[in-house]
Amino acid sequence: MVRRTKEEAQETRESILDAAEVVFHDKGVAHASLEEVAAEAQVTRGAIYWHFKDKAELFDAMMQRVALPAEEMLEMAGSRGDARPVEVLRRATVEVLLRCARDARVQRVFDIAYHKCEYVGDAAGVRDRHVASQQECLRSIEGAFRGCIDGGHLPASLNPREAAIGTMSLVSGLIANWVLAPKSFSLEKHAKALVDTWFRGLEGKPK
């Protein structure tokens, strides 16, 4: 392959990231060789090493290309300030699930993140960022819940942090279980009712 223009080089970079998604999903991050990724992208390892320092950096770039659920949730929750705050939270939560259920790429990347990579060693940076974004997400959701409680939309006996932990875990648990076996149930069909059930529990907190 001959020297390309800057835009073409950028396309090469993207195609390498696309290939990484496919190969990592197929073989797992650790077992996939850069040779395989290169073949899938129809380039050689030289191209990969030109654009990325090593496999860890490639994996890193691939993950950052899709927004993590954490950041998605904040964005969505923040972009609508009109309705009742509980409804905003509820709808944002459902949206995250539906987006995953409908977008094959998001789905594939979640599958990689949950079941096809090891958060150790070289990927420690990824793990740290995962944890950090999770913490940030927790704080954000917690703040939203606190707002709901202060506004009288949710019972004062509710622990906002606990509510945030439960919400996040339900969502990530649903996604993880679904991408592991998509045929075991329809995430799209059940998403709304499941989230409704959880929020009903929050609203019904006694005392």
Add this chain to the structure above:
Amino acid sequence: MVRRTKEEAQETRESILDAAEVVFHDKGVAHASLEEVAAEAQVTRGAIYWHFKDKAELFDAMMQRVALPAEEMLEMAGSRGDARPVEVLRRATVEVLLRCARDARVQRVFDIAYHKCEYVGDAAGVRDRHVASQQECLRSIEGAFRGCIDGGHLPASLNPREAAIGTMSLVSGLIANWVLAPKSFSLEKHAKALVDTWFRGLEGKPK
């Protein structure tokens, strides 16, 4: 090391499994070499190859040593038939979380299962079994919910399968998020309230 008696050989086998837990947790399954596992167990690779066919079989045996959450839940739920069936389910769910929160070994193995292994290639068998046991768990919980509904302890409008999916996802999501960052929240403290919130939502299903 010299030739051991049968019981000593069994001890060797156990120590290899213990070592595998530690090393896999530390380096991830794919990145851990059998040499490292052997060193941790204070034997050579020869001993490992004597007891196990390869790394996949070793990993397999390690996972099967601790009961999967699925099977735990059935057991616990089944062993108490006296109280109101909803209470049995609820308490079993809390128990699974508390067991994980309190037992360091269970916790470590869950961490490996959720964040330190890749469910592909050699581990495909493990993935299949994981999926299968998840399906079995789903059916079992679904059956329990159906019983609750038929007995009039839960609203008839409730979809038992959906309830089972949500329950399982909440539990596995909580465990996965907690083992990833145990200091981010106390699973032990929040377990009961979180499960109560979820069941309150189930009980409050309208119509």
Add this chain to the structure above:
DNA sequence: CAATTTACATACAGACATGTATGTATGTCA
């Protein structure tokens, strides 16, 4: 008590995968 089997340790060869060094043709810019 000799023969055999067990439970390992040791030694070795082959397979990859990685990282780097180097080659090279083309854009880009003065």
Add this chain to the structure above:
DNA sequence: TGACATACATACATGTCTGTATGTAAATTG
């Protein structure tokens, strides 16, 4: 239009891990 930087391809050296073959001393068996 030359000179340099860019965007790769190719070649190679190296290390690491695996699986197996072989050695061996103790336990077990007849």
